[in-house]
Amino acid sequence: AVQLGVDGGEDEEEGKVIYMVSDGTGWTAENSVNAALGQFDHCLVDRRCAVNTHLFSGIDDVERLIEIIKQAAKEGGLLLYTLADPSMAEAAKQACHLWGVPSTDILGPITEAIATHLGVSPSGIPRGAPGRKVFLTKEYFKRIEAIEFTIKQDDGASPQNLNKADVVLVGVSRTGKTPLSIYFAQKGYKVANVPIVMGVELPKTLFQIEQEKIFALTINPVVLQAIRKARAKTLGFHGEQRSNYSEKDHVREELAFASRIFALNPVWPVIEVTGKAIEETAAVVLRIHHDRKQKCSMPRISRRY
Amino acid sequence: AVQLGVDGGEDEEEGKVIYMVSDGTGWTAENSVNAALGQFDHCLVDRRCAVNTHLFSGIDDVERLIEIIKQAAKEGGLLLYTLADPSMAEAAKQACHLWGVPSTDILGPITEAIATHLGVSPSGIPRGAPGRKVFLTKEYFKRIEAIEFTIKQDDGASPQNLNKADVVLVGVSRTGKTPLSIYFAQKGYKVANVPIVMGVELPKTLFQIEQEKIFALTINPVVLQAIRKARAKTLGFHGEQRSNYSEKDHVREELAFASRIFALNPVWPVIEVTGKAIEETAAVVLRIHHDRKQKCSMPRISRRY
Ligand SMILES: Nc1ncnc2c1ncn2[C@@H]1O[C@H](COP(=O)(O)O)[C@@H](O)[C@H]1O
Ligand SMILES: Nc1ncnc2c1ncn2[C@@H]1O[C@H](COP(=O)(O)O)[C@@H](O)[C@H]1O
Ligand SMILES: [Mg+2]
Ligand SMILES: [Mg+2]
Numbered sequence: 001a002v003q004l005g006v007d008g009g010e011d012e013e014e015g016k017v018i019y020m021v022s023d024g025t026g027w028t029a030e031n032s033v034n035a036a037l038g039q040f041d042h043c044l045v046d047r048r049c050a051v052n053t054h055l056f057s058g059i060d061d062v063e064r065l066i067e068i069i070k071q072a073a074k075e076g077g078l079l080l081y082t083l084a085d086p087s088m089a090e091a092a093k094q095a096c097h098l099w100g101v102p103s104t105d106i107l108g109p110i111t112e113a114i115a116t117h118l119g120v121s122p123s124g125i126p127r128g129a130p131g132r133k134v135f136l137t138k139e140y141f142k143r144i145e146a147i148e149f150t151i152k153q154d155d156g157a158s159p160q161n162l163n164k165a166d167v168v169l170v171g172v173s174r175t176g177k178t179p180l181s182i183y184f185a186q187k188g189y190k191v192a193n194v195p196i197v198m199g200v201e202l203p204k205t206l207f208q209i210e211q212e213k214i215f216a217l218t219i220n221p222v223v224l225q226a227i228r229k230a231r232a233k234t235l236g237f238h239g240e241q242r243s244n245y246s247e248k249d250h251v252r253e254e255l256a257f258a259s260r261i262f263a264l265n266p267v268w269p270v271i272e273v274t275g276k277a278i279e280e281t282a283a284v285v286l287r288i289h290h291d292r293k294q295k296c297s298m299p300r301i302s303r304r305y
Numbered sequence: 306a307v308q309l310g311v312d313g314g315e316d317e318e319e320g321k322v323i324y325m326v327s328d329g330t331g332w333t334a335e336n337s338v339n340a341a342l343g344q345f346d347h348c349l350v351d352r353r354c355a356v357n358t359h360l361f362s363g364i365d366d367v368e369r370l371i372e373i374i375k376q377a378a379k380e381g382g383l384l385l386y387t388l389a390d391p392s393m394a395e396a397a398k399q400a401c402h403l404w405g406v407p408s409t410d411i412l413g414p415i416t417e418a419i420a421t422h423l424g425v426s427p428s429g430i431p432r433g434a435p436g437r438k439v440f441l442t443k444e445y446f447k448r449i450e451a452i453e454f455t456i457k458q459d460d461g462a463s464p465q466n467l468n469k470a471d472v473v474l475v476g477v478s479r480t481g482k483t484p485l486s487i488y489f490a491q492k493g494y495k496v497a498n499v500p501i502v503m504g505v506e507l508p509k510t511l512f513q514i515e516q517e518k519i520f521a522l523t524i525n526p527v528v529l530q531a532i533r534k535a536r537a538k539t540l541g542f543h544g545e546q547r548s549n550y551s552e553k554d555h556v557r558e559e560l561a562f563a564s565r566i567f568a569l570n571p572v573w574p575v576i577e578v579t580g581k582a583i584e585e586t587a588a589v590v591l592r593i594h595h596d597r598k599q600k601c602s603m604p605r606i607s608r609r610y
Contacts, residue, residue, distance in 0.1 A: 039427035
């Protein structure tokens with residue numbers, strides 16, 4: 001899905017409207033709608049079915065809820081909601097019915113399925129409701145520590161700390177090491193990334209740490225060249241500098257140089273990132289990472305709540 | 306929900322089991338289940354209803370799907386899935402029925418609602434399926450640029466670039482500026498954060514840039530002191546250094562110092578972060594940010610697909 005912020009103006013009126021309402025942050029609704037819209041890429045790309053989404057978060061009283069639904073009715077919108085309080089969810093359903101707004105409860109069905117499975121009723125209390133006390137859990141501190149570690153280790157900084165990382169990424173410039181590192185950090189993994197640059201020796205510590213946590217990234221040379229050209233433009237490279245960085249032969253040679261290093265280190269899984277979104281590459285890496293740690297018959301990522 | 310990785314071992318056998326299956330990354334399932342489990346915090350905290358989740362991503366053939374469902378049946382698990390291919394989704398449903406595994410399709414209902422709303426059928430093609438070509442869209446580059454900018458601007462670095470940020474966060478140490486900045490960066494916002502330290506002057510550029518994009522963070526002093534104590538321990542502070550950083554009077558004075566600065570800059574919204582998860586604070590800040598930019602009657606975050 002081609003995504004553009006609407007703030008600029010232009011064409012705001014055209015296209016179908018989707019309203020998203022949450023008593024919380026709204027990120028569950030946003031993520032779910034984003035994934036579901038992936039199923040309509042075939043008509044989104046050529047604008048045959050342009051879609052405007054509007055996210056309303058922190059909606060915890062019926063008055064505002066009703067006001068939003070009235071507005072959705074005016075715009076002919078679809079309403080997708082996550083409301084923990086059963087009376088709010090019911091109010092949404094009723095009001096939508098009354099004003100002819102099609103609607104779907106995003107989390108209702110899975111919350112019910114979990115309730116039946118656990119034999120426990122859901123609290124009905126939205127996140128962030130007054131009186132709910134939260135965090136300063138181990139997990140909270142771990143995530144923040146991971147983010148701060150990962151920022152400090154970006155782009156080959158402090159190779160003496162590679163042993164402290166949970167995951168180490170290696171690859172040539174513009175294979176997505178930085179955004180991938182940050183994505184992992186948000187999930188609580190400490191990540192270090194080490195660039196491969198032709199003619200520059202890799203830090204010795206890279207070969208001294210646990211090799212099973214190192215992942216190599218590779219990419220199609222034509223795509224890499226396109227990405228680097230865009231990058232060189234942004235950075236304002238020119239002349240010699242630019243040609244070295246984004247010219248075809250250089251890009252191919254650098255990838256070949258990286259491949260030779262990877263071949264010498266067969267424990268490092270080589271992950272192809274071409275055409276993958278950051279979160280897709282992340283899924284592949286984490287699958288292998290957990291598989292190696294668990295050594296269980298079916299690769300899976302497990303958590304305990 | 307108290308979350309602990311299961312990899313360590315201990316107690317793995319106890320508790321109810323939830324299987325999550327996706328033909329994609331599995332992050333939609335993970336996020337949705339995480340939010341839904343928030344509704345069971347009341348019994349998760351005291352371990353009355355411990356839950357073990359197992360995520361299976363990239364499941365794109367029936368054989369592996371069936372194998373997973375058989376395993377779920379053995380463990381008495383609940384199966385929650387996102388499968389774009391209708392024949393895979395149907396196979397999941399049938400197999401679950403056959404082996405008595407309770408199951409719910411996470412995205413099915415909203416994908417159907419969107420299909421009806423748009424008058425277009427979903428493609429049925431999972432993300433990452435061969436032949437689907439992706440990205441190098443504006444959005445892709447924007448997100449990466451935002452992440453790289455934000456990393457470079459962490460902790461008051463390069464104040465001469467504050468004008469290039471979309472959002473600027475100010476607050477004393479341990480109000481969550483860094484994780485919040487990174488969270489925004491992932492969403493494509495360029496963020497700079499500027500620490501407030503007693504006795505240290507704020508950069509002049511902070512007062513020269515557009516003031517509407519500056520957000521101030523504040524926190525309860527008792528909670529801040531607890532966070533700083535944990536931090537001082539991690540960093541191995543001791544003696545004088547430690548007492549200044551995490552002692553009660555110093556923490557109170559520093560927050561009072563920050564409050565005076567905020568009072569002198571009434572355009573900066575002051576966001577209370579106490580007891581809020583990073584994504585909750587993010588929701589509050591983005592709501593105000595979009596509201597200010599759009600100046601529309603109902604605060605909302607809009608996007609165009
Ligand atoms: N930790 C939590 N505790 C209780 N409810 C939650 C929690 N996290 C998310 N929810 C609920 O799940 C839905 C989606 O949350 P959000 O993604 O913040 O919009 C909302 O109805 C929230 O109230
Ligand atoms: N960009 C996309 N195009 C097509 N399908 C998608 C896209 N993003 C997510 N999906 C589908 O949505 C579901 C959830 O995706 P995920 O969060 O990656 O597990 C899966 O069935 C994916 O195949
Ligand atoms: Mg980088
Ligand atoms: Mg910081």
